[in-house]
Every structure is written in structure tokens, then in C-alpha cells.
Amino acid sequence: MMASSQPEATNVAAGGHQSLNDGGNSLSFSSVTPQKLPHLTDYLVHLQPRSNPLDQNPFFHPTDGFYLTSSDIILRQVVYDLSATFLSPSSHRAYHRAGPRNQIFFDPSTTKVAIVTCGGLCPGMNTVIRELVIGLWELYGVRQIYGIKAGYRGFYSTDPVELNPKIVHNWHRKGGTVLETSRGGFDLTKIVDAIQHRGFNQVYIIGGDGTMRGAVKIFEEICRRKLYVGVAGIPKTVDNDVGIIDRSFGFQTAVEMAQEAIHAAHVEAESAVNGIGLVKLMGRSTGHIALHATLSSRDVDCCLIPEMEFYLEGKGGLFEFLEKKLRENGHAVLVVAEGSGQDMIPRSDNQREEKDESGNPVFLDVGPWLKSELNKWWARDHPDELFTVKYIDPTYMIRAVPANATDNLYCTLLAHSAIHGVMAGYTGFVSGPINGNYAYIPLEEVAQAKNEVNTMDHKWAWVRSVTNQPDFVRT
Ligand SMILES: Nc1ncnc2c1ncn2[C@@H]1O[C@H](COP(=O)(O)OP(=O)(O)O)[C@@H](O)[C@H]1O
Numbered sequence: 439m440m441a442s443s444q445p446e447a448t449n450v451a452a453g454g455h456q457s458l459n460d461g462g463n464s465l466s467f468s469s470v471t472p473q474k475l476p477h478l479t480d481y482l483v484h485l486q487p488r489s490n491p492l493d494q495n496p497f498f499h500p501t502d503g504f505y506l507t508s509s510d511i512i513l514r515q516v517v518y519d520l521s522a523t524f525l526s527p528s529s530h531r532a533y534h535r536a537g538p539r540n541q542i543f544f545d546p547s548t549t550k551v552a553i554v555t556c557g558g559l560c561p562g563m564n565t566v567i568r569e570l571v572i573g574l575w576e577l578y579g580v581r582q583i584y585g586i587k588a589g590y591r592g593f594y595s596t597d598p599v600e601l602n603p604k605i606v607h608n609w610h611r612k613g614g615t616v617l618e619t620s621r622g623g624f625d626l627t628k629i630v631d632a633i634q635h636r637g638f639n640q641v642y643i644i645g646g647d648g649t650m651r652g653a654v655k656i657f658e659e660i661c662r663r664k665l666y667v668g669v670a671g672i673p674k675t676v677d678n679d680v681g682i683i684d685r686s687f688g689f690q691t692a693v694e695m696a697q698e699a700i701h702a703a704h705v706e707a708e709s710a711v712n713g714i715g716l717v718k719l720m721g722r723s724t725g726h727i728a729l730h731a732t733l734s735s736r737d738v739d740c741c742l743i744p745e746m747e748f749y750l751e752g753k754g755g756l757f758e759f760l761e762k763k764l765r766e767n768g769h770a771v772l773v774v775a776e777g778s779g780q781d782m783i784p785r786s787d788n789q790r791e792e793k794d795e796s797g798n799p800v801f802l803d804v805g806p807w808l809k810s811e812l813n814k815w816w817a818r819d820h821p822d823e824l825f826t827v828k829y830i831d832p833t834y835m836i837r838a839v840p841a842n843a844t845d846n847l848y849c850t851l852l853a854h855s856a857i858h859g860v861m862a863g864y865t866g867f868v869s870g871p872i873n874g875n876y877a878y879i880p881l882e883e884v885a886q887a888k889n890e891v892n893t894m895d896h897k898w899a900w901v902r903s904v905t906n907q908p909d910f911v912r913t
């Protein structure tokens with residue numbers, strides 16, 4: 439089935455001009471514009487499509503509606519205030535739905551694939567790799583699939599390793615990434631040279647915000663050189679700091695693992711006289727893990743996140759609140775995200791400048807600092823009373839584990855979504871869930887978007903109502 443060489447034209451008005459609100463401020467299908475997705479035919483204009491091999495797959499029986507078209511979209515925003523007098527243009531933003539297309543732009547028998555993992559670990563990385571390999575092999579019949587070792591630097595510093603379903607069959611049970619990962623080592627020219635010289639046609643890049651910024655540059659250079667190479671990003675971040683998508687894979691697993699640390703802190707605190715259990719959780723610049731772990735646990739009395747400043751002494755401060763809790767309950771549990779309180783920790787000029795290999799700021803350790811401040815405070819104000827701080831730092835334990843069942847399923851859908859998109863000729867995109875449905879989002883948009891905790895929204899208000907902690911606004 440050889441048809442037009444261009445992907446189907448966008449027609450979001452196909453369903454007619456239905457509107458959400460017939461008042462003065464209507465949102466109609468005609469005003470919904472899906473974000474434009476780059477396609478290989480944007481610069482390889484003579485590239486011919488071919489029918490999807492899923493047509494011949496004995497395990498699939500494509501029916502009407504099995505294949506998605508570019509008129510299948512997902513709205514970014516699903517919550518509206520119908521009394522609003524103005525709908526911003528961004529409220530009409532939409533993305534193409536992820537899934538198989540009836541035409542593909544690769545010959546599986548000659549397609550050569552590279553898969554790379556970059557940045558910090560996250561539960562589920564191995565599942566994504568496994569499902570990319572299995573999906574490419576089983577769904578589309580691709581046989582040349584390679585893993586790039588140790589992150590971006592692996593493109594130009596080591597030989598790729600061959601992957602097949604037999605090799606990866608049990609990888610979803612392993613934490614970490616069998617391909618290995620690293621920070622730094624991003625050399626655009628060397629990376630794209632390696633992609634070109636090794637003859638890769640599809641590159642799947644699994645990584646976080648830094649990785650996605652690198653992926654944008656790789657994609658742009660590939661376009662500039664007009665290479666027959668599709669690029670897909672698969673967002674990975676245990677911190678859940680990548681924007682637009684509902685949440686990142688491995689995040690739920692990490693929150694679940696954090697429960698054990700919080701539980702232990704609670705037991706230790708309860709079993710001491712004036713006991714404080716202090717748990718530090720990952721979260722470089724966003725406090726999602728701390729927030730979700732707090733809400734799920736219900737044993738936490740105070741949750742400190744980077745998005746919210748706090749102070750120790752005086753009215754409305756942390757010490758005053760903890761003292762009240764100790765007097766009421768005899769113990770208190772405190773969860774602190776690693777990026778919190780950085781401005782309060784004394785540091786040298788050298789420490790102020792410190793960055794990791796990827797350019798991320800290196801934080802001072804808020805846990806031991808807070809423990810020491812708590813001990814100083816109590817010894818000063820209540821020298822005759824017993825007091826214990828038990829500090830638990832489960833840092834790597836929450837991310838160096840295999841994904842739980844929900845995250846494993848999520849990783850599988852992400853990987854398959856990415857494969858279907860690249861096979862269909864889309865490039866420079868990220869696959870990810872938006873409002874529960876899988877979408878293709880332009881890489882550039884994902885690289886720029888940051889998911890921070892909004893301390894003005896209902897979720898943070900819920901934390902406050904669970905903990906009754908102060909809002910740390912000085913009066
Ligand atoms: N702005 C950038 N441009 C190009 N590459 C980047 C950029 N930021 C980070 N990288 C590269 O992306 C990789 C992962 O970045 P890092 O910040 O360590 O992790 P993550 O992707 O998980 O946020 C590293 O190899 C790093 O060099």
C-alpha cells in the first residue's frame with residue numbers, strides 16, 4: 439500500500455464545530471490546534487511511505503480505528519472555569535495521540551536502531567530498553583538494535599552492544615540501567631558523527647531534563663545534515679521534574695520505596711522521648727517525591743520542599759512548630775527534599791560554584807545540617823530534657839530498584855508509543871502521557887518545560903491540611 443509521500447494533513451475540525459460552551463467564550467474544535475510534530479519528510483521530501491507490517495502480524499488484527507491519524511489529538515488542558523471571561527490561546531493546545539499509523543517510513547529489514555540512557559538512575563529504565571527492543575523486533579521486524587553504553591559519551595567512546603529479545607528478556611526485573619549511564623560527555627559533533635558513521639536510522643534517548651536539552655541539539659544537527667534518522671526522547675526523572683507529561687516513570691516506585699524510610703523514622707521517633715524522625719528524600723529542585731511520600735504516609739508532621747522557603751527560629755518557624763508537636767504527641771516526623779533550605783546552609787565560595795559534570799548545581803547536604811541545627815536548638819532551649827533526632831537518608835535506595843507493576847506497564851506503553859511514532863516518520867518528539875492518554879510532544883517543548891510543585895494549588899493545600907505545618911511566612 440503506497441500512498442502519498444506526506445503524512446496525513448491535520449484536520450482537527452473533522453468532528454464538526456462542536457463547542458464546550460455556547461456562551462460568549464466557546465472552545466470549539468476548530469480553534470484546537472495540535473502542536474506541529476517534526477516529520478522526516480520535512481527535509482527528506484522524496485521519502486516514500488510503506489504499509490505498516492502490523493497488517494501482516496499474526497497477533498494483530500487491525501480493524502477500523504486501530505491506526506491513528508493526525509486528527510487524533512489530546513487536549514493539554516481538561517479543566518476549565520466556564521465562568522472565565524477569557525480563554526487563553528494555550529488553553530486550546532493539543533498534541534497528537536501516540537499509537538500505530540497505517541503507513542511507516544522505514545524498511546524494518548534495513549533499519550538500524552540506537553538506544554541510550556543518560557543522567558541519574560530511575561526505576562524502570564531497563565523496562566523501557568527491554569520494551570523498545572521487544573517492540574521493534576516483534577511488532578515491526580527490526581533486527582539491528584544496539585545499546586549505547588554509558589550515556590551520551592558512549593556514542594563516540596565505545597562500541598555499541600547488540601540487543602535482541604533473548605538478551606533483554608528479564609531486564610524489567612533489574613534496577614538501574616544495564617546499558618549504564620553517565621553525566622556530562624555531551625559533544626554534539628562527535629555524537630552526530632557517530633550516529634551518521636555507524637548508520638543508525640533511529641535513536642531512542644532515555645533521560646531527564648538535561649538529556650532532553652541535549653536531544654534537541656542532536657535532533658537539530660540531524661535535520662541540518664538532512665540525515666535519515668528519527669529521534670525520540672523518553673522522559674526519565676525520578677524527581678518528576680519534566681513538564682507537560684502527567685508524571686515520569688519510576689516516580690511511583692520511588693514514592694513507594696520512600697514509605698519504608700518514613701515508617702522507620704516514625705518508629706524511631708515514637709520510641710524515643712521527644713523523638714524526631716528526619717528523612718531526606720531526592721528532589722534536586724522539585725519536591726514531588728517528598729510531597730507524594732508525605733501524602734501517602736500520613737505519619738509526616740512537616741514536609742520541606744525546594745519550592746517553599748522555610749526558617750528555623752522565631753514565631754511561625756520550624757522549631758516553634760516542632761516544639762508544639764513534641765508537646766502534643768511526644769514525637770514528630772520531618773521529611774525534607776534534598777534541594778530544600780540550600781540558602782540557609784553555610785557554604786564556601788567554592789561550594790557556591792560547584793556543578794556536576796552535566797552542569798547541575800551540587801547541593802550541600804540538608805539532612806546532617808538540619809539534624810545538627812535541631813540538636814543545637816534543643817540543647818540551648820531545653821538543656822534538661824531528653825531529645826533525639828534519628829536521621830535517615832535513603833537517597834539511592836528509592837531509585838536503584840526495579841519498577842513496580844504500575845511503572846512497568848507505563849514503561850511498556852511509553853516505549854511502544856515511541857516506536858510507533860518513529861516508525862511513522864515523526865522525529866524530534868517525546869512520547870508521554872497527557873491527561874491519561876499517550877501523546878507525541880515536540881522535544882523542544884519538553885526540554886523547556888519544568889514541572890515544579892505549585893504551592894498555591896490544592897495539592898499543596900492538602901499537604902498543609904494533613905500536616906498542619908506552618909506556611910513559613912514571616913509576620
Ligand atoms: N543544555 C544541555 N545541552 C546538551 N547536553 C546537555 C545539556 N544539559 C545536560 N546535557 C547532557 O545530558 C546528559 C544528562 O544530563 P543530566 O542533567 O545529568 O541528567 P538528566 O537528563 O537526568 O537531567 C548529560 O550527558 C549531559 O551532559
Ligand SMILES: O=P(O)(O)OC[C@H]1O[C@](O)(COP(=O)(O)O)[C@@H](O)[C@@H]1O
Pocket residue numbers: 557558559646647648674675676677720721722776794837
Ligand atoms: O548522585 P547522582 O547520580 O548525580 O544523582 C543525584 C541526583 O539525581 C537525581 O536523582 C535525579 O537527577 P536527574 O533526573 O536530573 O538525573 C536527583 O534527585 C539527585 O540530586
Ligand SMILES: [Mg+2]
Pocket residue numbers: 557646647648675
Ligand atoms: Mg535532571
